[in-house]
Amino acid sequence: MAVIAAFVVNAALNLALGLLIAQVLGPADFGRFALGTAGAVALNTLVFEWLRLSATRFYSERVRHAEPWIRGMLDRAYLATALGLVGAAILALAGRSRLGDPALLAAAAAAAAIGLGLFDYAAALARARFDGGLYLRLVLIKNGLTLPLMVGTALATKDAAAVMLAGGLSQFLAAALVRRAFADPPIAHDTARRRDSLRLFMGYGLPIVAANLVYQLMPFANRWAIAAGAGFAEAGYFSLAADIGGRIFSTLGAALDLLLFQIAVLAAETHGHEAGEEQVARNGAVVLALILPSAAGFWAVAPALEAIAVPEAYRGHFVHYTLLLLPGLVALALMNFALNPIFQIRRRTSPLIAAGVIGALVNLVAALALAGSFGPSGIAAAQSLGFLAALLFLAWRALTGPQRLRLPWRDLTAVALATAVMTAAVLPLRGLDPWLALPACMAAGGLVYGALVWWFDIAGLRSAVMARFGRGVPAAQGRAASP
Structure with a gap:
């Protein structure tokens, strides 16, 4: 029931959010926002999706205790990828003087992809544990942050890149606020097992x-x-x-x-x-x-x-x-x-x-x-x-x-x-x-x-x-x- 409730809330608020952003930005700037958002989603798919898929396929409540190195590999891979995206955003910003708005949209897309990826990872962990209550809490927090941050930024700036950043920030904060609920017991470093897990994740995902x-x-x-x-x-x-x-x-x-x-x-x-x-x-x-x-x-x-x-x-x-x-x-x-x-x-x-x-x-x-x-x-x-x-x-x-x-x-x-x-x-x-x-x-x-x-x-x-x-x-x- 918690998952169904989360779906209803998420669907309704996503619909309202899309219409509000379109109203505030107008067709031309909404077109830029949509292009940048599509780029952020594609980037998130490219760098994070294989890890999210691996979490839903290979992580579970049993694995959490019996094979803890799987979660350790997932966490390390997410951290390394997020740091890579931070570097990509900085490089894109450095090229703004030559490329103009496309460089700014690219930087915003890279930054937003970090928030998208972290939120999707948290949702995947809740899903793998069959923890509907935790998933509902994550979705409610995300939507509680997304509407005011994105709509408020749109009203204040009328800028597509800024609205994208607000959207990524809201998802990042939602995952960060419930991070303790997703924590697993600390484990000793096991290079061989984590390397095997990485090969399994890549071949599958x-x-x-x-x-x-x-x-x-x-x-x-x-x-x-x-x-x-x-x-x-x-x-x-x-x-x-x-x-x-x-x-x-x-x-x-x-x-x-x-x-x-x-x-x-x-x-x-x-x-x-x-x-x-x-x-x-x-x-x-x-x-x-x-x-x-x-x-x-x-x-x-x-x-x-x-x-x-x-x-x-x-x-x-x-x-x-x-x-x-x-x-x-x-x-x-x-x-x-x-x-x-x-x-x-x-x-x-x-x-x-x-x-x-x-x-x-x-x-x-x-x-x-x-x-x-x-x-x-x-x-x-x-x-x-x-x-x-x-x-x-x-x-x-x-x-x-x-x-x-x-x-x-x-x-x-x-x-x-x-x-x-x-x-x-x-x-x-x-x-x-x-x-x-x-x-x-x-x-x-x-x-x-x-x-x-x-x-x-x-x-x-x-x-x-x-x-x-x-x-x-x-x-x-x-x-x-x-x-």
């Missing part, structure tokens, strides 16, 4: 990092292409739709992944490899059962959301770009939270690189083909095509061949049909006045889809709820999550 970096660089390059061809204001319109949609699906997927992947790791650790793969298959059905109706619901309420909450300068552009980007955002979420865990549980992560390369190539070719006729809209469509191509390749690798994953096709079909029924139910409500359409679509969609899920026990969600609240057994032990 670097292919995932390479793929994720490609997925970060695709939107980054697309934003630069739009800014170069149509100006920073157009990049700002594109970025607001991409950021709001991306935050919704990444936050939803991450909230599921916080629990589901650790359950699969635990199943593999206690009952063997086959049990871990079976759990991953069930987890995929749960992910689809929440991502797909969320996408349909977001599409349904996008016009009302634009009229009510989106700053006036972005209206007309938000819905347009959202509709073009939505298929790609859904594909990316399904890759990250339904398909990637298949290869992670097997510790065979190299196919993720191939999927990323295919996605990037499709994005590039489609952008070159479409941008001339459709301008920035063509680049947005190309991004979705790239993510869809990567999804199809990864699904083909996971679901074919002698080691193919056995998916619960009954649940997947039921999710698709229930989502279609829900969409049909809310479609007539889209044309209402925005203040009526938004709550009406949300209420009708939630009731219709929820009733179908409950009646047919889609993805075992009813069983999980009954197990959690009906008999006092943790939800993870219900049909949706049982090994």
Whole structure:
């Protein structure tokens, strides 16, 4: 329940934060902020992500006591990487006199990546320990700092780089304030074991990092292409739709992944490899059962959301770009939270690189083909095509061949049909006045889809709820999550 509460808080505040920053900075400066933030996220992925992934895969409450050198290696690697980023930020600042604003944005991105990396590491440790209360406290502190620091800095400076620094600082402080709760007992230095751990982490995590970096660089390059061809204001319109949609699906997927992947790791650790793969298959059905109706619901309420909450300068552009980007955002979420865990549980992560390369190539070719006729809209469509191509390749690798994953096709079909029924139910409500359409679509969609899920026990969600609240057994032990 603590993880669910953290998700709700984080999703709501992230949505509000994105809209507030866009309102204060305006389209052009928000375009610069979005480009710099995309760079910070890509940098965080490049230098920290393999360590975070290793923490979620190889660290646990058992490992904390039985193999303490693993945590020691993680801590040392994080410290060395953070110091390297400090040096990179200083070098970027030194080049400001020659390069101007791009150097300042690069320095801010390097500094912000330190805060992002430390917060993600702390969240990964809480996740690996199944400590939902600690994770909730971390998220609440982060959001309690992020809103006033970032919005206050935006109001005071109107400067994209300064707002990025405020965001990184808020995440750094959140992790620092709860550092004692994450502490492990001190251990003696063991060079050989830490060296072995480092090799294990790199072999496991670097292919995932390479793929994720490609997925970060695709939107980054697309934003630069739009800014170069149509100006920073157009990049700002594109970025607001991409950021709001991306935050919704990444936050939803991450909230599921916080629990589901650790359950699969635990199943593999206690009952063997086959049990871990079976759990991953069930987890995929749960992910689809929440991502797909969320996408349909977001599409349904996008016009009302634009009229009510989106700053006036972005209206007309938000819905347009959202509709073009939505298929790609859904594909990316399904890759990250339904398909990637298949290869992670097997510790065979190299196919993720191939999927990323295919996605990037499709994005590039489609952008070159479409941008001339459709301008920035063509680049947005190309991004979705790239993510869809990567999804199809990864699904083909996971679901074919002698080691193919056995998916619960009954649940997947039921999710698709229930989502279609829900969409049909809310479609007539889209044309209402925005203040009526938004709550009406949300209420009708939630009731219709929820009733179908409950009646047919889609993805075992009813069983999980009954197990959690009906008999006092943790939800993870219900049909949706049982090994």
